[in-house]
Amino acid sequence: MDQNVDSLLKLYDALAEFAVAYGFQLLGALVFLAIGWKLAGWIGRRIGTVAENRGLDVTLSRFLGNLTKFLLLGTVFVITLGNFGIAIAPLIALAGASAFGATFAIQGPLSNYGAGLSIILSRPFVVGDTIVVKHASGVVEEVTLAHTILSGEDGERIIVPNKEIVGEILVNSDARRIVEGRLLIRRASDVERAIETVRATLAAHGDLDDAPAPVVGIEDFELAGIAVGYRYWVASRRYFELRYGVNGAILAALAEAGIELSPPPGAVLAMANE
Secondary structure, X not given: OHHHHHHHHHHHHHHHHHHHHHHHHHHHHHHHHHHHHHHHHHHHXXXXXXXXXXXXXXXXXXXXXXXXXHHHHHHHHHHHHHHOOOOHHHHHHHHHHHHHHHHOOOHHHHHHHHHHHHHHHHOOOOOOOEEEEOOEEEEEXXXXXXXXXXXXXXXXXXXXXXXXXXXXOEEEOOOEEEEEEEEEEOOOOOHHHHHHHHHHHHHHOOOOXXXXXXXXXXXXXXXXXXXXXXXXXXXXXXXXXXXXXXXXXXXXXXXXXXOOEOOOHHHHHHHHHO
């Protein structure tokens, strides 16, 4: 029993000695780490705001702010470890060796980070632009080192890995998208009147962009009739809404003008074979 009491007393003395020797040092290090964390976040946000006010785009401004934040956090962490007498050089060497070994296991994420850095620095698009890459399209909401987040017209979030963007054919139309339509007019109808009807309908639609102006004209000549094509620009976030509305307005205007649409080419061939 006395031996157990002596052991507990020795443990208590060791803990007390440790608390006296390192207690205030540990508390000071934790306070320093907390203050450094808050300060690094504030400085990072401040640099991002200043960069935006200076005319830099949102993507690059956020990157500079986050980079500054992580550099300051790394500095604070190193200083905190130094206060405990922990040598930093062996840790850095171990981290470097581990990173080299892990490179082969995480080539996918690393390639995304490299592609993200390329996008942020070269800026082929920025937040607010409308891009089309492979089978994805939408308005750019955010660009990170790992991926790019797009927003569709229905509010869906489309996350595209950055390695799928760099090196691919990319279409950037700022905040707009182009709508291309095609009508097949009977040869017996007044094609010029049909073109003027479509042009007047587009001009009367107040929600379309007027720069560049809508274009209407004869696109092609087919067996079933004359193909009339038209092109106009709309806001990306209202692409389908405006496209469907314009199609309905054009159909009503053509009917009112007495202009008939031609049946599909397959139907014409079927009628010819009867």
